[in-house]
Amino acid sequence: MILPHRKPSLRGLFESKGNLKELITVINDFLKYEMDISILPSGNAGLYMASYILKSFEKKKCENILVPDMGGWRGFLEYPKMFKFNVVKLKTNLGVVDPSTLEDVLRKNDIYALFLTTLGGYLVRQPMEEIKKVCEDMDVILVEDASGGVGGACGYGDIVVCSTGSPKIINCEYGGFIGINKKIGDLLRDNGKIDELKSLLKAFKVMNIYGLMKEEALNARKTYRRLVEYCNILKEELEGAYFRGKEGVCVFVEHEDPREVSKRVNEVIKLDNGKSFITKCPIYERILKKGIVLEMKKVDIHSLSTEDVYDIIDTLKKIL
Template identity: 30%
Template sequence: MFKFKTPSDKTLEIMSEVAKGNCEKNYEESCIAKIRDLTRKEHVKMTSSGNNSIFIALASIEGDVIIPDQGGWHGFKQIGKFLNKNIISLKTNMGLINTDYLDELKFKENSALIFTSFAGYTAEQDIESIIKYCQENEIITIEDASAGVGDSKKMLGCESDIILASTGSPKMINVGSGGFIASNDDETFSNSKVPQKLSKPNEIICSGIDNELDNVKSNLELSLNATDYVKKHIHNTIHSNKRGVNVIIPHDNAKSICWDLKKTLTTTKSGFITTCPNYNRVKQKAICVEIKNLDYNCLKKENLKIIIDAVNSQLQV
């Protein structure tokens, strides 16, 4: 049985002590300082969830909101519509943004492109080309870096105009609740004073985030390496040559295969085998192996080989 990712023992211990009132440290300030360093952004706000971070970001946009046609997060569209923003869908290569397709769109001034660091969690976006194009065309970039924070290549989670993330479960910063938003432009926060106050996390959550931030770089690297290993040993994965934190395998019989895999690859809590079509992944029939959902102790080669053998066995049936 595989263990579903939970906050580390040290994180839970710190949160417990803060809940008991044993708190001398200002954890919110500590979180902000660490996030400034990771994102290279001057202004940081802690929030109660990733969706609240998205709300704050989109509230600052005066023009249209451009979202990928798949491989993003369903909250982009839901929150954008709630804020009465005009939503424009961008054609992608199974979630990966191609700036040539942006040339085909018509949008207002002060519009924004919102996307995730990894398309469908399985393939890193070409941040360099996206940023270059958007800067030349005065498009604001909003990056949901829930899975990209702490990238050792120093590209994901820091180059976009606005960086936001969820620190819920099972994210890279894994506390079960909370989030943040960061920007070099203080005006990002001027249109959402009330939501910011309503979505401010308590000190218990901030203490957990603070500790998880210390390990986010190594945890992301471990997840990327584990996913790469699995991708190399399963045939026909989507974006097989791209870094990511899950593995997606297209298959016409995906639903049945996923059902069988869930019975074989069991976990202590929620599962790590999911089914497509799914806007948050890809909009075609596929099997998703969510490596990001697993406890880091499960990412050893002997465990990954069990996953590989189980998947390959089902694909050959």
């Protein structure tokens, strides 16, 4: 079985150059709170800039950054350390943060900021509303990586970063953005760092693909909803699938021999660009359990019918 891989919008490719202000308007439309948006060459650049911004404020007693123990992005572990922050891992429920215990963790560990993905491991949505309230009450800065959650409820962070590389919801094969809310903007001004930030952002020169990014962003809600719909079908039908009834854009299926089952799936289900349809686990970026992740976000979801999804299920049932 050959599945079509995610490709950027054809209209966006034909009209790749565009107006930056129009793009920012579209991005802000799907974020929970309005942000001051800057376009960057990658999501990793966004995480670097987020760490730089945190270090720009007046020296605090706490230098601790909290990150999930699984389901985060590798950059959560790397970029804060470049700025001499201490990275503390938060025990989660398979990547999902429990808001009822978060306040106690923040207090006991003297946390300055929490780095979190909107979707834990692309598999399940975090309770972002509750997490945001706890962080506000505790005066902890929330840094949200919305790459997998764009098109759903996202944009709760004080700082929001997003990759628009491939294969993401906004799928441009390049780029990303960072957004800061008024609270962060005011802190930067109070510390005399706003001009320094603007100068640094100029170093991250980005080619004009604002038209492509805008077109992909306009499709984000439709793309996200379709991914969630198809992933829910897979979770209902496949034994060993996790997070039934929860929003996700990929599907984890538990298996005692990830290496062998990965090999067998790769033999019968392939993407037309030659890349694998699955990710072997345990892995920090997804989940620390034995099994495989069906990377539905890699598939050209708008070319896939419900019947195609059931064909995938029938094929997988013979293997799993």
